[in-house]
Amino acid sequence: MAPKPKRKVTNLLALAVLSYLVREPMHPYELSRALRDNGDARSVKFNHGSLYMVVGQLAKAGLITEAGTSRDGGRPERTVYELTDAGRTELRNWMRDLIGHPEHEYPHFVAALSLIGVLPPDEVVELLGQRRVRLDALKAEARAAIESAGEVHPLFLVEEEYRLALLDAESRFIEGFVDRIVDPVDGWGPAWAAFHTERRRT
Amino acid sequence: MAPKPKRKVTNLLALAVLSYLVREPMHPYELSRALRDNGDARSVKFNHGSLYMVVGQLAKAGLITEAGTSRDGGRPERTVYELTDAGRTELRNWMRDLIGHPEHEYPHFVAALSLIGVLPPDEVVELLGQRRVRLDALKAEARAAIESAGEVHPLFLVEEEYRLALLDAESRFIEGFVDRIVDPVDGWGPAWAAFHTERRRT
DNA sequence: TCTATCATGTAACCAGTTACATGATTTT
DNA sequence: AAAATCATGTAACTGGTTACATGATAGA
CATH class of the missing domain: 1.10.10.10 (Winged helix-like DNA-binding domain superfamily/Winged helix DNA-binding domain)
Known part of the structure; x- marks a missing residue:
């Protein structure tokens, strides 16, 4: 070792x-x-x-x-x-x-996803919608950082390109996730909702 | 505000x-x-x-x-x-x-990318190759986490799916990055190498 | 029975953030 | 010349990690 x-x-x-x-x-x-x-x-x-x-x-x-x-x-x-x-x-x-050597890191969103069951599915769908519009804003920020740099060699902006790539991937992931929740034929929504109200103590 | x-x-x-x-x-x-x-x-x-x-x-x-x-x-x-x-x-x-609300976070790799110029391009290309291999290992870990969970509802594994999506995006980003460095016609390699040896004080 | 490992907690240490302090400029 | 802001640094606080401590069980 x-x-x-x-x-x-x-x-x-x-x-x-x-x-x-x-x-x-x-x-x-x-x-x-x-x-x-x-x-x-x-x-x-x-x-x-x-x-x-x-x-x-x-x-x-x-x-x-x-x-x-x-x-x-x-x-x-x-x-x-x-x-x-x-x-x-x-x-x-x-x-x-x-x-x-990539490291195992702990982004906030991962933590939230791992506990997502504590919220009811319809609320989650709405929140994910919000998130996507904010992700677009973050993408715009990254693009602005690239634009505003002017004439520097693109090498010095790779980190912003990387950011963009990840933001994009996240956005697409969310899209797919929402689809799996709301799919009218075998979406997770109903089971999730049932499970959610059953298990909550209030 | x-x-x-x-x-x-x-x-x-x-x-x-x-x-x-x-x-x-x-x-x-x-x-x-x-x-x-x-x-x-x-x-x-x-x-x-x-x-x-x-x-x-x-x-x-x-x-x-x-x-x-x-x-x-x-x-x-x-x-x-x-x-x-x-x-x-x-x-x-x-x-x-x-x-x-997505937050602006600071993954290690972003920091490294933003300073990537301190290493010479050929070394970076090699390191990026290594990274891709290890990324594959991390993907395997995530998949293993999913498999080993057995019969639980996929909702409770969504964070691993997310991980996978990001690892994948990172891997593809690196692929593109390497291509831009080593492209034989207008790759960044030569300019980068020149700039690198010029600017270093040793 | 001796040793290793588990169960459970505390305490000391270190890193990181926030708040404060103070003299120098600039603006009004 | 008063007020605001910049330049520069320190100190106090708080959060987090590592290391230590101790009794209980299980394996050899």
């Missing part, structure tokens, strides 16, 4: 930080700016507080080090960090791992 | 707990058992410690209450919990929300 290479830092925000520092040293605020401006915040959960935490963790783990401080006008001093060699290899290994 | 109905408990494990308690009162260990045995652990991140935590939170939030204690042989006493009315409505509202 291959012994899992335990990472010292697991927050994916750290991965993004490493990927910026591989190009040039920066201070946290600059990182913050870069992450927001390049739309990475759509792919990696970002928040101001976590960034400082993650930078601290990376430093403690020896993946980055202080490369001095800079001052700009009357602003407070800012610590500039740079990647260490360990950081460079960690970046590569981590990326390899993420790309090569 | 509709004021988000802030939940007191957000861990989805709590949702699963509510969904069991709606049927009958149980003590935590029983819940633990039920969650594992019914395969809910595949859909909701589960671990022993978190369960007790979540039960505590639910109790503090008034969504469940102690319904007494039970003793079985020489075993320690176990506190049995039951749903309150608040708990019942919370369960329904939460489910409605999850089904009706």
Whole structure:
């Protein structure tokens, strides 16, 4: 059994930080700016507080080090960090791992589906309808992200393409699910409704 | 702007707990058992410690209450919990929300894709090949979960069907991605490789 | 009977989020 | 020059995970 290479830092925000520092040293605020401006915040959960935490963790783990401080006008001093060699290899290994090895994850919708029986079928059908229109909105967002990027190489937008593909698949899945519920000849609706009212205690 | 109905408990494990308690009162260990045995652990991140935590939170939030204690042989006493009315409505509202409103989530693979440029294209192609193989394994797992369930109504396996649909979509997306990289006439490979070696500092 | 595993719970630790703090600019 | 917003960071809190603890049963 291959012994899992335990990472010292697991927050994916750290991965993004490493990927910026591989190009040039920066201070946290600059990182913050870069992450927001390049739309990475759509792919990696970002928040101001976590960034400082993650930078601290990376430093403690020896993946980055202080490369001095800079001052700009009357602003407070800012610590500039740079990647260490360990950081460079960690970046590569981590990326390899993420790309090569899909993980079992726990999206919210999966959890809800696994408990779907607690709602009555007619309500579920209606809710699934709502979901599909919102999914369309999310698709529009992804497309907008792609459009608004302008001239950058499409390589840098694959994650949005991927999102689109998944949103699309989800939408089609829901369509099929609804069909199976409402099918007039052998739809699940009646059995489900019966089971639902029978089992509920109220 | 509709004021988000802030939940007191957000861990989805709590949702699963509510969904069991709606049927009958149980003590935590029983819940633990039920969650594992019914395969809910595949859909909701589960671990022993978190369960007790979540039960505590639910109790503090008034969504469940102690319904007494039970003793079985020489075993320690176990506190049995039951749903309150608040708990019942919370369960329904939460489910409605999850089904009706898709959330922007942050799967690991999306993060990796958004930073894919840090790896050279030939390596990425190979890794994507590996990933597809493992995706097939995950699909097999989902199918196995479906098969092994035997005679239960397919409604209770819909989350595995959903999983399958997404895994499939991901696999097809990767196929297309690889094609765009390696296409001999206008593939991204060469430009990517050039850009990659140019920009790296080593 | 000794050991391993199950049953059940608690406590210590760590990661992540929210809230706060403060000086610098910009706007009115 | 007052108010608002930006720039930058820290600290307190809370949620979640891991590790530990302990008695009970079952297998060797």
